Amino acid sequence: MSSFYFVILGTKDNPLYEAEFGTFKQGGDGVSRFREEQRHMNQFIAHASLDIVEEIQWNNQSMYLKVVDKFYGVLVSCFLTAGNIKFLLLHEVKSEDAIRNFFTDVYDLYTKTLMNPFYSVNQTITSPIFDQRVKQVAKKYL
Amino acid sequence: MSFDAPLPPYSTTPSAAHLSSTLYDLLLIELPPLCTSLSPDPSDLEAVYHRLSSIGHRVGLGLSEKFSRDRPRMVDTLEVIKFVCKELWGICWGKMVDGLKTNHRGTYVVTDNRFKVFERMSTERGVGVVDQAQYLWFPCGIIRGALANLGIEATVHAETTEMPIAVFKIETVQAKPPPL
Numbered sequence: 001m002s003s004f005y006f007v008i009l010g011t012k013d014n015p016l017y018e019a020e021f022g023t024f025k026q027g028g029d030g031v032s033r034f035r036e037e038q039r040h041m042n043q044f045i046a047h048a049s050l051d052i053v054e055e056i057q058w059n060n061q062s063m064y065l066k067v068v069d070k071f072y073g074v075l076v077s078c079f080l081t082a083g084n085i086k087f088l089l090l091h092e093v094k095s096e097d098a099i100r101n102f103f104t105d106v107y108d109l110y111t112k113t114l115m116n117p118f119y120s121v122n123q124t125i126t127s128p129i130f131d132q133r134v135k136q137v138a139k140k141y142l
Numbered sequence: 143m144s145f146d147a148p149l150p151p152y153s154t155t156p157s158a159a160h161l162s163s164t165l166y167d168l169l170l171i172e173l174p175p176l177c178t179s180l181s182p183d184p185s186d187l188e189a190v191y192h193r194l195s196s197i198g199h200r201v202g203l204g205l206s207e208k209f210s211r212d213r214p215r216m217v218d219t220l221e222v223i224k225f226v227c228k229e230l231w232g233i234c235w236g237k238m239v240d241g242l243k244t245n246h247r248g249t250y251v252v253t254d255n256r257f258k259v260f261e262r263m264s265t266e267r268g269v270g271v272v273d274q275a276q277y278l279w280f281p282c283g284i285i286r287g288a289l290a291n292l293g294i295e296a297t298v299h300a301e302t303t304e305m306p307i308a309v310f311k312i313e314t315v316q317a318k319p320p321p322l
Contacts, residue, residue, distance in 0.1 A: 011293075061214035082210035083203075083291045111208050121203060121291065 004142055005042040005090040006134070008110065010122040011083070012051060013050060014037075018123040021138050038074075046088045049076040063098050063107075078107075079103035083121065085110070096142075102141040109133050163236075166190050170259055173197075176274040198283015199290065202230075206288035209233055219314055222292045223250050230288055234281070235259070248314040257308035274302055278310075285310060 007018040019131050020042075049069035056065060057080055069076040079087040087103055087110075113119055113130060174194060181189040208228060216222045227239040231254070241253035259277050278300035285298045295315040302308050 057215065058217055063212065063215075080215075081207065082213065082216070083207045084293060107211065111211075114207050115199065115204050120200075 002092045006044050007088050009086040019134055043124055043127055045071045053078050064103055066096055098141045105137040106134055148226055180185020194279040195283040198280045199287035202284040203291045206291045219294055222294055226288050227252055252310040252313040254308045256306050260306040
């Protein structure tokens with residue numbers, strides 16, 4: 001059973017949104033199955049990969065940076081917007097296309113959130129609708 | 143009633159909607175007088191400037207995020223300014239700027255010879271340069287917001303020497319994008 005940990009980080013490396021889910025493919029029920037001791041490591045792993053993201057972003061022209069880091073069997077993929085907002089996904093299986101589609105759809109959701117006049121950049125995203133939509137996207141692609 | 147067809151690729155997104163450009167022009171024209179009447183002291187131009195600039199800033203933030211998707215990353219200030227001058231100008235006012243000059247030390251001068259906001263305005267001879275300036279504050283805010291979202295802190299001043307020409311002077315605080 002593979003699980004995913006998704007986090008959106010703002011321009012000051014502050015977390016704006018995080019979510020955990022398990023795969024919906026092959027009969028997975030969508031509940032994440034990270035081992036207990038690994039769950040709290042997810043945040044550290046994501047944070048540690050930020051250095052690498054910042055290094056390679058200047059060499060790479062596209063928004064989707066694919067797998068940027070690897071930590072004991074956990075892969076970190078990144079998607080970087082022009083406003084320097086980072087979407088990080090921790091996963092165990094490598095599936096570039098599915099993850100790219102997932103990131104693109106979440107980026108659409110994020111842009112819509114930005115269009116909300118009551119939401120400013122670097123603010124945490126607390127809308128339950130956003131949460132629900134992200135989970136739907138995850139269900140569709142992951 | 144004028145109607146400009148939306149340029150591709152903006153017309154192909156699912157959320158694109160056709161909008162009468164006359165209504166858009168009227169909205170922009172009404173914005174400064176509205177802000178003047180909203181502020182408690184209508185003769186306090188600083189407050190009106192601040193309000194218009196903040197509104198423009200918010201709009202610029204959103205526009206730059208939305209329309210920078212799938213573009214190759216802009217690695218230096220000049221590329222960001224070019225994005226603002228070509229794509230953002232095209233989105234807001236349907237055309238690109240007519241001139242861009244830089245002193246290579248952080249100052250950029252953007253010239254638009256037929257600025258859309260001024261195209262259909264007429265002025266009495268010798269009256270109200272101040273009034274015209276008000277219509278430039280909102281576009282200044284848009285530029286400032288777009289630059290801020292793309293990582294560049296800048297101040298933007300605008301002036302108009304004769305009608306429909308508008309000149310924007312962008313002064314960036316640092317010559318390179320700030321460290322992340």
